[in-house]
Amino acid sequence: MSRGADRAVERSPGLRIGSVAGVPVYLGRTWPIIVLVILVTFGPVVARARPDLGPLAYAVALAYAGLLLVSVLVHEAAHALVGIARGYRVARIVADLWGGHTAYDSTDTSPGDSALVAVAGPVANVLLAVVGSVLEPAVPVGVPHLLMVAFVWTNGFVAAFNLLPGLPLDGGFLVDALVWKLTGSRDKGMVAAGWCGRVVAAGVVLWFVGRPFLSGQRPSIYDVIWALVIGGFLWAGATQAIRGGKARLLLASIPVATVWQPASTIPVHGTVADLSRLVQTGRAGVLVVVVAPDGTALGTVDTQALSAIPFERQGGTPLTAVLRARPPGWVVDAGPQDDITDVVRVMQELGVREVPVRDPRGVIDKAVRVEDLGGS
Incomplete structure (x- = not known):
């Protein structure tokens, strides 16, 4: 699973x-x-x-x-x-x-x-x-x-x-759930279940290979192959769980306020000239988010399309002409002390390089980019 x-x-x-x-x-x-x-x-x-x-x-x-x-x-x-x-x-x-x-x-x-x-x-x-x-x-x-x-x-x-009580088996998810319930941390549960998975992997190899020796026999070639295949699969899955859990624990220790940058919003019914004025006043920040009348964040500005519009035509060009639409769910709700786990998850799942951050007041005035997280 x-x-x-x-x-x-x-x-x-x-x-x-x-x-x-x-x-x-x-x-x-x-x-x-x-x-x-x-x-x-x-x-x-x-x-x-x-x-x-x-x-x-x-x-x-x-x-x-x-x-x-x-x-x-x-x-x-x-x-x-x-x-x-x-x-x-x-x-x-x-x-x-x-x-x-x-x-x-x-x-x-x-x-x-x-x-x-x-x-x-x-x-x-x-x-x-x-x-x-x-x-x-x-x-x-x-x-x-x-x-x-x-x-x-x-x-x-x-x-x-x-x-059997170790990831990636179903019993490992039971261990994960138990540790999660006791500690309040899902990531600690994944790490614990991953280590249990490594123990299970070692036990499988010992069962296939060590058991025949205990009875005075040599393991067959089939036993050795199965031990390596099944044990290797379990070890790889357990290791992935440990690494994933540790990575998320690291993310949970980093407040989003330490990586976010100023951002701004602009109504979708505006024009490219409105965007230019926002940039010239220095209030644009690292990201300009185009929003619908109901406040829904629609996307960002396509800088290549923007650069192709002559100055004299900007006043008559709707902002939708330079809109780069983003998928639903790309905005993260977070306060300064919240961690960056959700930011990284959204970037990975949606394949976006920048994520607007909406504060508890419902205002989008911050954003996190891949570069802010040390990415390229």
Whole structure:
């Protein structure tokens, strides 16, 4: 399960195969790798258990890959549905090489909501395992029964594995929510859950590689490969969480007043001559924000378009001719002692290089630029 705001400009993550509550569902480009791994590993197991099947043993393995896909999509759909119910903006569901992920914006949330969304996926798998167990006695002996047993076992394993207490697993988000609730800091929760994730990653490697040695055997090449692949994935996700949490903790320590610069506003119904007079009086600041009659910040001034307008035509040229529109949500509400977290988030999510700051009075007279944050 992944978090974060979706970018509208992102390319499609794969083949769209449907939707859940309006959320697009994709079969990721890397999913065929999972199918290939299942054919290579599960196919021979079926062939040894049922030599009478011959090459059809690999068709059984392919059917198992289909059941696994169902399990993954139900898991992610549960995350998405609970997220929507808790007010999240869910962008997509993707089944990929690492099982699957649900992308959503969880900026305005709480520890309780975060925990509910996290636990929804494993609970869905537990329910699938229970349903499979109930149906198993009625399933005919043979290949159908084999697939049902595999389906039950897989869902039980997916639920248990995802509840391990470390990011990027669902259990890690539960740790995150707990620390967040206790400390009041979501970022501290992410750091703590990331370190737990590193412990889980190390534990996975020890399980695959160390356990055989304890029983006097050598680990198989498959065990070593799985240990490296799964452990590496978990370690990378945990490390990303630690870095992200520490970065946000740093942002939270910087008051916005230490980086903002003077800015000004100008009504959209004005002319380019009005803008020129504002600049000449020195009241423009580092950013001129064009506002609608209701006070909505529409955008900034396109300096290239402005320079192309001759002086004698400025009085008759509407300000809209040099307006560079900005997306909704680009204005940040903040007082002098508020930190720069929201400023940086808006810059990253919307891809803007300057952010107007509206004070508690509702006045826009400050702005923060990328250059003010040390960017280029």
